Amino acid sequence: MKEIILKAENISKQYRLGQVGTGTLSHDINRWWHKILGKENPYLKIGDVNDRSTKGTSDYVWALQDINFEVERGEVLGIIGKNGAGKSTLLKILSKVTAPTTGSIKSRGRIASLLEVGTGFNGEMTGRENIFLNGAILGMTKKEITSKLDEIIEFSGCERYIDTPVKRYSSGMTVRLAFAVAAFLEPEILVVDEVLAVGDAEFQKKAIGKMQDISRSGGRTVLFVSHNMAAVKQLCTRGIVLEYGKVVFNDTSHNAVDFYLSQNSEKSEQLLEERTDRRGSGKIKIKDLYFVDNKKNEVSQVISGEALNICLEIDKLIDIDFNKLRVGINFIDQNENICLSFLSDEMNTNFSFLEKSNIFMLEIPNLYLRAETYNIRVLLAEIDFDENNFLDVIENVKSLEVLQGYIWENGKFNRKGNYAILPGNFLPYGKE
Numbered sequence: 001m002k003e004i005i006l007k008a009e010n011i012s013k014q015y016r017l018g019q020v021g022t023g024t025l026s027h028d029i030n031r032w033w034h035k036i037l038g039k040e041n042p043y044l045k046i047g048d049v050n051d052r053s054t055k056g057t058s059d060y061v062w063a064l065q066d067i068n069f070e071v072e073r074g075e076v077l078g079i080i081g082k083n084g085a086g087k088s089t090l091l092k093i094l095s096k097v098t099a100p101t102t103g104s105i106k107s108r109g110r111i112a113s114l115l116e117v118g119t120g121f122n123g124e125m126t127g128r129e130n131i132f133l134n135g136a137i138l139g140m141t142k143k144e145i146t147s148k149l150d151e152i153i154e155f156s157g158c159e160r161y162i163d164t165p166v167k168r169y170s171s172g173m174t175v176r177l178a179f180a181v182a183a184f185l186e187p188e189i190l191v192v193d194e195v196l197a198v199g200d201a202e203f204q205k206k207a208i209g210k211m212q213d214i215s216r217s218g219g220r221t222v223l224f225v226s227h228n229m230a231a232v233k234q235l236c237t238r239g240i241v242l243e244y245g246k247v248v249f250n251d252t253s254h255n256a257v258d259f260y261l262s263q264n265s266e267k268s269e270q271l272l273e274e275r276t277d278r279r280g281s282g283k284i285k286i287k288d289l290y291f292v293d294n295k296k297n298e299v300s301q302v303i304s305g306e307a308l309n310i311c312l313e314i315d316k317l318i319d320i321d322f323n324k325l326r327v328g329i330n331f332i333d334q335n336e337n338i339c340l341s342f343l344s345d346e347m348n349t350n351f352s353f354l355e356k357s358n359i360f361m362l363e364i365p366n367l368y369l370r371a372e373t374y375n376i377r378v379l380l381a382e383i384d385f386d387e388n389n390f391l392d393v394i395e396n397v398k399s400l401e402v403l404q405g406y407i408w409e410n411g412k413f414n415r416k417g418n419y420a421i422l423p424g425n426f427l428p429y430g431k432e
Contacts, residue, residue, distance in 0.1 A: 002072050003073040005071060005072065005108050005189060006071040006094070007070045007071075007105070007106040007107075008067050008068060008069050008094070008105055009068060009103050009104050009106070010066055011066070011067040011068070011100045011104075011105070012064050012066060012100060012101050013062070013064040013098070013101050014101040015063055016060055063245050064089055064090060064245040066103075067090060067245075067246070069240060071189075071221055072221070073219055073220075074216070076211065076224060076235055077222070077223050077224065077236060077237075077239070078226070078232040078235070078236035078238070078239040078240070078256065079223065079242065080229070080241055080242070080257065081241055081242035085243055085245065087242055088115065092115065093105060094191055094223060095111055095115065095191050109188025109189060110188050111188070111190075112181075112189070113182070114179055114191065114192045115193045120133070120134050120178075121133075121166050124165055124166075126162065126166070127164065128149075128153075128162050128163055130166055131145065131149065131152055131153075132145055134178075134185075135181065138187060140185050144185070152180045153180075155176075155180040155183075155184065155210070158173050158176060161173065172200060172203070175203075179207055179210075183211070186220065188220055188221065189222075189223065190214065190220060190221070190222045191223045192211070192222065192223070192225065193225045194225055208234065211224065212235060228413070229261065230303050230403060230405045230413055231404075232253055233253055233254055233257050233303070234406050235253075236253035238250075238253055238256070239253040239257065241256055241259055241260050241263070248263075257303075258297060259297075261297075261299045261301050261303075262293065262295075262297030271288075272287060272288050272289060273285065273286075273288070273315065275394060277394070278393060278394045279390055279392075279393040280380065280392040281390065281391055282317060282392065283318040283320050283382075284318070284320060284325075284391050284392060285391075285392045286313075286315075286392050286397070287314055287315045287358075289310065290310075290398070291310055291311070292311055294309070300398075300401060301400070301401040302367055302400065302401075303405045304370060304371055304402050304404060304414055304421070305367065305368060306367065307363075307364065307365055307366065308364045308400075309364065310329060310361065310362040311359060311360075311361045312327075312359070312361070312362075313359045314354070314359075314360075314380070316354075316358060322354045324383050325351040325381075325382065325391075326343070326380070326383070326389075327344040327349070327351070327360075327362075327380055328342065328344070328381070329341070329342045329378055329379075330379075331374040331375075331376065331400075332395075333372060333374060333418035334373065334418065337418070339369060339420055340368075340369055340374075345385075368423070370414060370415065370417035370418065371403055371405070371416040372416065372417060372418045374399065374400050374418075375395070375396045375398075375399050375400075376399070377394070377395050377397065378393070378394055379392075380392040380393070404416060
């Protein structure tokens with residue numbers, strides 16, 4: 001039997017631009033009068049979608065519209081979407097920081113929220129005093145808080161400063177302590193926003209490990225918002241994708257991330273076939289290049305260590321012997337250095353199949369590059385990669401954003417950087 005611990009029904013949130021509260025006195029009186037008459041709030045029928053890229057025609061904006069979902073006990077739900085999609089607004093409503101304009105939230109048990117650095121902390125009070133303050137806000141007794149105090153302090157790594165006022169903490173120290181309080185006081189539902197990104201790599205690893213522990217062994221529910229797609233895949237059991245305040249996808253975390261990355265794909269502003277900054281004889285030309293995942297979804301981002309396919313379409317302007325065709329694809333970092341290179345002659349690839357087709361693909365089972373944005377250079381040559389043999393060479397064909405990955409699957413994400421990672425192991429060595 002499913003045990004639903006949290007249910008969102010028809011949640012919508014409307015804001016009035018440039019105003020604190022609901023707007024003018026006349027608007028409030030109008031709402032009150034409609035309520036007396038038993039009619040609907042007249043301002044629910046107006047308002048623009050929350051698209052920051054357009055000017056809009058209304059002073060009212062819908063940050064969320066008709067959100068519906070259920071969360072089971074022990075489930076870890078990832079909420080992903082672009083900036084402004086409504087993720088933080090949804091978490092604030094779920095945490096009861098703000099009320100929805102329409103709809104309702106039904107929950108069972110205590111909810112602990114970690115939405116912003118230092119949420120619920122008093123800067124004048126010490127770290128120790130804030131632990132008791134936050135525990136009391138969560139409905140814990142002093143005895144319960146005291147029993148967890150040593151674990152909270154140890155996990156936070158702030159033991160030396162625990163009796164120092166929080167206003168003297170760095171943002172990283174503050175979020176460490178806030179997360180430790182929220183996690184160790186064992187709420188039934190833990191709500192965590194992108195605030196974890198403030199912490200260092202060591203803390204992020206500890207925090208994700210702790211969230212896994214409380215969901216798997218403790219049977220508690222976690223709602224997690226992050227732009228780290230590898231973390232969402234690793235931690236979450238299910239994911240929902242928000243776009244302009246609406247749920248556009250709800251499935252397993254892996255499928256949700258794949259959908260988000262495919263939706264985030266952007267078309268090049270200039271058609272490749274129109275580019276004039278190219279070298280080579282021009283016997284054949286690169287007409288198009290795009291990235292796809294293993295489900296054939298077009299993407300512009302990929303998680304480090306995961307599969308990527310690069311599709312190329314060519315124009316055959318003059319017949320050539322495709323047995324002699326050579327193709328090179330280079331990944332170039334922001335300093336114009338080659339970080340990764342695929343050369344067809346080294347791979348012993350024969351392109352005779354292009355006699356009947358004009359599209360081919362480079363399949364990369366695991367893209368072992370660190371998190372960074374890379375530009376793609378493509379080289380078409382005949383017989384050999386020599387200046388005299390080039391058919392078509394284009395710099396900066398497309399850019400690809402590589403996101404932090406979980407290559408080693410040991411609870412630690414690979415660091416960011418502009419260089420490759422190769423699989424390997426450190427092992428003891430001894431001569432027999």
